[in-house]
Amino acid sequence: MRTAFYISDGTALTSETFGHAILSLFPVKFEHKTLPFVDDDEKARKAVQEINAAFAETNEKPLIFHTFVNPSLKKIILTSDGVSYDFLDHYVEPVQAELGVAAQPKTNRTHGLNQDYNFRIDAINYTLENDDGVSTRNYGEADIILVGASRTGKTPTCIYLALQYGIKAANYPLTEEDMGPIELPYDLKMHRHKLFGLTIDPERLQSIREARRANSRYASIEQCLLEINEIESIFRQEAIPYLNSTHASVEEIAAKIMTTAKLKRHRY
Secondary structure, three states, rough: EEEEEOOOOOOOHHHHHHHHHHHHOOOOEEEEEEOOOOOOOOHHHHHHHHHHHHHHOOOOOOEEEEEOHHHHHHHHHHHHHEEEEEEEHHHHHHHHHHHHHOOOOOHHHOOOOHHHHHHHHHHHHHHOOOOOOOOOOOHHOOOOOEOOOOOOHHHHHHHHHHHHHOOEEEEEOOHHHHHHHOOOHHHOOOOOHHHEEEOOOOOHHHHHHHHHOOOOOOHHHHHHHHHHHHHHHHHHOOOOOOEEEEOOOOHHHHHHHHHHOOOOOOOO
């Protein structure tokens, strides 16, 4: 198995994102290793040792995705037995030429610290406090409110929206109590314009619930069919935009929600 290293003198988030996006295009299995904060010569030399050890073990050159600001540290990494890919190096020069402004490298600038960081922390705190319909009193602050049956991916999607985009995302599970007459609970009607639905194939929902609560009515295919049919009827009746999460990753679901709901990433 090939090894992929993601290395930086900062958090390594940029090199991870870049590397994962590239490698996802290839039907090859990788062992992924992230080495953040390689910010002095000693750490860089230790990283080289780890890369070389991976090469010695597999006899295949590791792939190295890196975004070093410090050129001397980058130079050390380039002495390793791996194959190097520098995302910043590849694009900085043509962008610099187009803008007519010299780049001013600074560690961690690529991760949008300061206000961007504050947006994300606030959004994560909000999302955790407004998970699973525990409280509805702060829905006025929400950027979006996800609704759907239990175990359709609402919570992980909300957390990803907060972490990646700084979006304040609440979620509310629609249960049988809410589905006597086919209508939305009052607390959701008050914020109708913020609602976005998640649905899922009943068979997939049954499988997820069975792993959580085996042999229960909650996990039966009959119950899953009933809930999905009722909830999708609510979505259609109330003209709530929704998508099916059965075959989509959290990243894909979040990106589609951002586009469909016309949400904007909160950043400085």
